[in-house]
Amino acid sequence: MKKKNYNSLEEINTELHLLSIQREIHLEELKLTKHQLKEDLSPANWISTALAGIKKYGVLMLLRKIIK
Structure with missing residues (x-):
């Protein structure tokens, strides 16, 4: 992870708030x-x-009997 330099406490708080929201979204x-x-x-x-599988299998068996 790249080290980030902050110029003010406001930038740190903004970043922390953003990370908190991202954490909530992931949860x-x-x-x-x-x-x-x-x-x-x-x-x-x-x-x-x-x-659904049985139904498909039944249809296939019916088609085989009809075709023969």
Whole structure:
């Protein structure tokens, strides 16, 4: 990280405020990611994914029987 020289206390406070806001943004992004991961790993989501796969497989089997 590049060392930064400050000319006034105001510049330091501004930089600290900016870093604080960036930290809050990153924490909120982590919370959102955690929530999305919980939803993705929920059993209801597994069931819907499995049903979608079964549906595709069923359609393919039906098409094979029709084509033969």
